[in-house]
Amino acid sequence: MSDGTGEARALTTDVVVIGAGPVGENVADRLIAGGLTAVVVEADLAGGECSYWACMPSKALIRPLTAVHAARAVDGAAQAVTGTVDVERVFARRDEFTSHWDDAGQVEWIEGIGATFLRGRGRISGEREVTVMGADGATTVITATHAVVLATGSTPVTPPIEGLEDVAFWGTREATSAHEAPDRLAVLGGGVAGMELAQAFARLGSTVTVIARSGVLATFPRPAVKTVLDALRDEGITIHENTATTRVDAANDGTVTITLDGADPVVADRLLVSTGRRPATDGLGLEHAGVRLTEKGGLPEVAPTGQVAGTDWLFAVGDVAGKVLLTHQGKYEARATGDFIAARADGSTPDAGPFSRYAATADEVAVPQVVFTDPELAMVGRTVEQARDAGLDVRTVELPIAVAGSSLHADGYTGWAQLVIDTSDDTLAGVTFAGPDVSELLHSATVAIAGQVPLDRLWHAVPAYPTISEVWLRLLEKAGR
Numbered sequence: 502m503s504d505g506t507g508e509a510r511a512l513t514t515d516v517v518v519i520g521a522g523p524v525g526e527n528v529a530d531r532l533i534a535g536g537l538t539a540v541v542v543e544a545d546l547a548g549g550e551c552s553y554w555a556c557m558p559s560k561a562l563i564r565p566l567t568a569v570h571a572a573r574a575v576d577g578a579a580q581a582v583t584g585t586v587d588v589e590r591v592f593a594r595r596d597e598f599t600s601h602w603d604d605a606g607q608v609e610w611i612e613g614i615g616a617t618f619l620r621g622r623g624r625i626s627g628e629r630e631v632t633v634m635g636a637d638g639a640t641t642v643i644t645a646t647h648a649v650v651l652a653t654g655s656t657p658v659t660p661p662i663e664g665l666e667d668v669a670f671w672g673t674r675e676a677t678s679a680h681e682a683p684d685r686l687a688v689l690g691g692g693v694a695g696m697e698l699a700q701a702f703a704r705l706g707s708t709v710t711v712i713a714r715s716g717v718l719a720t721f722p723r724p725a726v727k728t729v730l731d732a733l734r735d736e737g738i739t740i741h742e743n744t745a746t747t748r749v750d751a752a753n754d755g756t757v758t759i760t761l762d763g764a765d766p767v768v769a770d771r772l773l774v775s776t777g778r779r780p781a782t783d784g785l786g787l788e789h790a791g792v793r794l795t796e797k798g799g800l801p802e803v804a805p806t807g808q809v810a811g812t813d814w815l816f817a818v819g820d821v822a823g824k825v826l827l828t829h830q831g832k833y834e835a836r837a838t839g840d841f842i843a844a845r846a847d848g849s850t851p852d853a854g855p856f857s858r859y860a861a862t863a864d865e866v867a868v869p870q871v872v873f874t875d876p877e878l879a880m881v882g883r884t885v886e887q888a889r890d891a892g893l894d895v896r897t898v899e900l901p902i903a904v905a906g907s908s909l910h911a912d913g914y915t916g917w918a919q920l921v922i923d924t925s926d927d928t929l930a931g932v933t934f935a936g937p938d939v940s941e942l943l944h945s946a947t948v949a950i951a952g953q954v955p956l957d958r959l960w961h962a963v964p965a966y967p968t969i970s971e972v973w974l975r976l977l978e979k980a981g982r
């Protein structure tokens with residue numbers, strides 16, 4: 502804002518938060534709860550990528566499709582599903598979940614907690630100083646007495662493929678906000694976003710081809726990924742793994758041809774590029790904080806408190822911190838950072854050791870993630886490879902999910918589960934489930950890992966009969982109990 506004379510307006514606050522995604526909102530909430538004042542700066546929509554173009558719209562699209570599929574998998578209920586999915590209603594329901602891309606409710610929430618909301622693009626312009634350029638060109642210079650928190654999220658990475666820059670392709674933003682399903686959709690990138698959206702659009706009526714440079718969902722155990730691959734292929738989705746894309750061409754009729762190394766070209770009406778994201782650090786003025794970005798544009802070391810290495814006033818949380826690109830983990834970092842800044846504001850040095858309230862320790866050992874394909878993938882903690890890389894001595898037990906609860910849940914239920922066990926203290930280092938609706942099992946595993954519960958004690962956590970959770974009993978028996 503300016504005062505009408507063209508001069509910058511000046512503001513002073515305890516903490517400036519740049520970015521009002523879920524993570525920025527949460528850090529502001531903790532700062533205010535801790536007795537500080539905060540200005541939250543947002544260039545686009547308050548609520549961020551997650552609310553309008555990522556988690557919420559994608560899951561809003563997926564849920565009705567999964568619900569229909571689930572009913573069809575239960576004899577007696579299947580007979581009640583006599584129609585087809587109402588594609589228009591699915592998109593309309595998604596529109597409700599994104600509040601029709603109107604952030605009035607989120608702005609009201611931010612102001613309701615007592616923070617000041619400022620619409621504009623923020624950049625660091627000096628020590629503890631942020632300059633905000635409003636959409637109308639007005640400038641506000643904000644001085645922070647305590648800290649500046651970066652919560653600017655991430656931006657998509659576009660691979661350097663010949664011809665791609667001349668094609669009007671979809672990113673995940675366009676896919677999650679689409680109002681129609683293309684006849685033929687090609688998806689470049691077999692990560693979480695690509696696989697979820699591939700199945701969603703296939704179920705909305707598109708003929709879908711996925712092109713993955715490596716194996717799809719490569720960070721998950723392969724037998725778990727196989728349950729997803731088999732299901733998606735059964736639904737008619739073509740999946741090319743370990744396949745390089747050599748060039749992309751657009752024709753005058755709007756179709757796109759994707760030339761592959763070692764496979765026939767793919768012709769599509771739309772190309773979705775979902776090949777990963779990187780921290781949103783462009784134009785943030787980090788040089789004014791003495792921070793040098795890494796080659797890939799990431800921040801240097803960010804401590805578990807969120808403090809950026811080499812400064813005592815700059816913090817980073819959520820996607821921009823570059824640790825874990827998940828909403829729930831970013832919000833967890835926000836709680837630790839907000840509490841740390843508030844606790845430090847009186848001049849004391851809070852104990853920010855592992856598992857203290859001021860350190861996002863779980864980022865390293867207990868990150869839960871769900872892939873909302875159908876069947877779902879749900880994993881927390883380390884895979885065998887990650888555990889061994891971290892120097893742990895581990896053993897595994899794995900088995901198909903075949904208990905009374907799963908057989909009742911869906912006819913022909915197919916699932917897979919694995920425990921990664923740290924042999925030094927007989928606790929869990931990682932757990933993976935694959936199968937319909939396993940996402941709701943995941944928190945049990947997260948509690949066991951974060952709580953470092955030994956298997957001997959876990960044996961006394963009796964799963965209710967007949968639920969899918971009974972797989973815990975089978976896993977523990979196989980582990981020697």
Ligand SMILES: Cc1cc2nc3c(=O)[nH]c(=O)nc-3n(C[C@H](O)[C@H](O)[C@H](O)COP(=O)(O)OP(=O)(O)OC[C@H]3O[C@@H](n4cnc5c(N)ncnc54)[C@H](O)[C@@H]3O)c2cc1C
Nearest residue numbers: 520522524544549550551555556623654819820826827828
């Ligand atoms: C398709 C898709 C689906 C996903 N689904 C899930 C899911 O189901 N579950 C899950 O946990 N995660 C999911 N994610 C990841 C999730 O979206 C991110 O981890 C999450 O949005 C990170 O939150 P954030 O607040 O750090 O960043 P963002 O949500 O990106 O918010 C950052 C905000 O900062 C603003 N900003 C940036 N620069 C400036 C600036 N200079 N000045 C002012 N404002 C600025 C942006 O406009 C934005 O509003 C998904 C991602 C994608 C792409």
Ligand SMILES: NC(=O)c1ccc[n+]([C@@H]2O[C@H](COP(=O)([O-])OP(=O)(O)OC[C@H]3O[C@@H](n4cnc5c(N)ncnc54)[C@H](O)[C@@H]3O)[C@@H](O)[C@H]2O)c1
Nearest residue numbers: 660690691692693694695713714775776777826871872873
């Ligand atoms: N359910 C969820 O929690 C959820 C859903 C979607 C996204 N996300 C998060 O959002 C972030 C972004 O998702 P994403 O799927 O875009 O990223 P990602 O990093 O998970 O996957 C990107 C994929 O693209 C591939 N790739 C890279 N370059 C390629 C090329 N030239 N050709 C073909 N493939 C190529 C990579 O090998 C990788 O498999 C992720 O970190 C993810 O965790 C989470």
